[in-house]
Amino acid sequence: xxxxxxxxxxxxxxxxxxxxxxxxxxxxxxxxxxxxxxxxxxxxxxxxxxxxxxxxxxxxxxxxxxxxxxxxxxxxxxxxxxxxxxxxxxxxxxxxxxxxxxxxxxxxxxxxxxxxxxxxxxxxxxxxxxxxxxxxxxxxxxxxxxxxxxxxxxxxxxxxxxxxxxxxxxxxxxxxxxxxxxxxxxxxxxxxxxxxxxxxxxxxxxxxxxxxxxxxxxxxxxxxxxxxx
Numbered sequence: 001x002x003x004x005x006x007x008x009x010x011x012x013x014x015x016x017x018x019x020x021x022x023x024x025x026x027x028x029x030x031x032x033x034x035x036x037x038x039x040x041x042x043x044x045x046x047x048x049x050x051x052x053x054x055x056x057x058x059x060x061x062x063x064x065x066x067x068x069x070x071x072x073x074x075x076x077x078x079x080x081x082x083x084x085x086x087x088x089x090x091x092x093x094x095x096x097x098x099x100x101x102x103x104x105x106x107x108x109x110x111x112x113x114x115x116x117x118x119x120x121x122x123x124x125x126x127x128x129x130x131x132x133x134x135x136x137x138x139x140x141x142x143x144x145x146x147x148x149x150x151x152x153x154x155x156x157x158x159x160x161x162x163x164x165x166x167x168x169x170x171x172x173x174x175x176x177x178x179x180x181x182x183x184x185x186x187x188x189x190x191x192x193x194x195x196x197x198x199x200x201x202x203x204x205x206x207x208x209x210x211x212x213x214x215x216x217x218x219x220x221x222x223x224x225x226x227x228x229x
Contacts, residue, residue: 005146005150006160008143008146009143009146009147009160009163009164010164010167012139012140012142012143012146012164013139013143013163013164013165013167013168014167015139016137016139016140016143016164016167016168017167017168017169017170017171018171019133019137019168020129020132020133021048021126021129021130021132021133022048022168022169022171022172023171023172025044025125025129026041026044026045026169026172026175027172027175027190027193029041029044030172030175030176030179030190031190031191031193038176040118040119040121040122041122041172041176043119043122043123043126044122044123044125044126045126045169045172045173047122047123047126047127048126048127048129048130048169049165049166049168049169050165051126051127051130052130052137052140052164052165052168053161053162053165055130055134055137055140056140056143056144056161056164056165057158057161059141059144060144060147060148060157060161075223077224080220080223080224081220081224083216083217083219083220084216084217084220084221084224086213086216087212087213087214087215087216087217087218087219087220088213088217089213090209090210090212090213090216091209091210091213091214091217092213093209093213094206094207094209094210094213095206140164143164147160147161
């Protein structure tokens with residue numbers, strides 16, 4: 001294990017710490033909750049960190065190699081038809097969340113605020129965020145790849161993986177600490193940020209669904225109708 005390897009993993013962890021599940025949702029929960037509910041946010045952070053850690057362990061132990069066995073099935077025509085239907089469905093669903101379209105139809109705007117509840121709600125929210133992001137964890141997958149190709153023994157990559165996921169949740173923990181010592185200065189800024197997130201959340205969801213749906217459908221159409229048999 002070299003210092004360069006550790007620095008590379010730390011840099012990837014910092015990038016991962018800015019994802020939707022590890023930063024945006026925790027900030028939203030912090031803004032939406034009373035200071036007495038900080039324990040619930042800690043449950044969320046602990047759950048998503050544990051989720052990332054377990055996914056990393058599974059990948060390091062060969063889950064990625066196991067999934068490769070399904071490669072032929074995932075590249076079959078029936079699978080591409082399922083992908084096309086899913087893509088078109090997501091694209092169509094995006095219109096239901098478009099604020100402009102809803103305004104024309106006289107429907108109230110949808111707003112998304114993470115529900116602040118008991119421990120069970122926080123655990124479910126964290127697991128949902130982790131599952132949604134699992135396919136786009138590019139820095140995390142790169143970190144796992146680096147550790148795999150480095151040939152590290154379990155006694156070395158296991159603590160490295162644990163350190164990685166801890167770095168991922170440092171920003172919201174730091175924000176929690178800052179709020180505790182400088183609430184009067186920080187809270188007005190947090191409230192403005194919460195208002196912005198609430199106002200734009202529906203548009204963000206709509207665009208995300210449309211983009212993902214379009215990319216899925218385009219890839220399926222390309223493989224179904226434009227690939228050589």
